[in-house]
Amino acid sequence: MSLVKMARKTAQVVQQIGDTMRAAFRGKITLVVSSEPIQRVQLNGLADEVLQELEHLQEFGFASNPPEGSEAVVIPLGGDTTHGVVVATQHGSFRIKNLNPGETAIFSQDGAKIVIKRGKIIEADCDVFRVNCQHYEVNASSAADFKTPKLETSAILTAQGQFNGNGGMAVEGGSGARFKGNIDLKGDFESTGKVTNNGKNIGSDHKHRGDSNGTTSEPL
Template identity: 25%
Template sequence: MEIKMFSQLKRKLQLLVSRAVVNIVNDSFKQQNVQVSLLSGETADDVERFQNYGHTSVPPTGSEAIMLSVGGKRQHLVAVVVDNKTARLKDLKIADSAVYHAEGHYLLLTEEQLVKMLCKNLHVIADELILFETPQTQFTGNVRIMGGYSVTTGTSTASDHISGNVSFLNHVHYCQKCGTTTSKPMVG
């Protein structure tokens, strides 16, 4: 009797933590569910996947998971960690942190307070305002402004905008037909 009891306890402990491969992800519930393959031929459906607060993801098929059997019961599995070896950013330095996608774009927090972002398109949706508080902004490509713009400082005094060595506030145009120059732009 005692040996049988220890055998059952040993089996529960062995199955408490296991590895799995993700087959299907259902992200439509409050708690994401996954279908996983465990030991040879064992499949578990509707397994809750726990994620860290403030971050969520849908892992690609074939990702690996660490599973816990709650209370040692194989019928109550939860996925606590899911990773994908082929998509993970590699060769980061100590203390670096990143959010990444299987297609290769990422947001990387690195030393010296440097934030690097790699992507094809960046789409920001802000209901009220985007504010850049920096002494300098630099663009290496073309800039297109859709809609109006204003050039002001915090005291409502216009500061100049230079484009291709041409001053916004001080530029004038020569009118060949009139033989005179236009006045400077009116700001206000």
């Protein structure tokens, strides 16, 4: 093959490659369909071209539904914009700003967020933090602090160590409350019900056998 023919052939190949390739471009999302195996979006592309049913490819294990108005980067496969895929999205109005180098955040449109911060700190902000699981385990070698006006469990609460009620304590047992072990009480003890010791009444209405084979009156 002569050099002239080789040059023409090379030019044809380059032209064919160029015909099947087109540079990535930006668009603005107008609609998202998130109910399918691969999420699809509609967006306004170049020169307000409306592109529909574009696949939105996301990393395995991560999923998001970008709100209307989000910027998108589209790669046209085969040079055809109608067969493009969305590979990145962003919405500047909701993006977490002022992250330090090395920090990462995930967030929603309404402001819920989780920030992985420097210093091995993970910080979450939300209105409701819900965990659905069969077994929830926390290993905190130093402490676990709850700053809340109320901490409630729907069933059994067990403390393997000491249980402190520094601000007062109220115990209500539906079928009674039981204590095993010694109780060291510093202060007054008041009961509105019957008090017994080894089956014998020692409460406010208990009586003793008197000197004349009778019984004493109740305590004054």
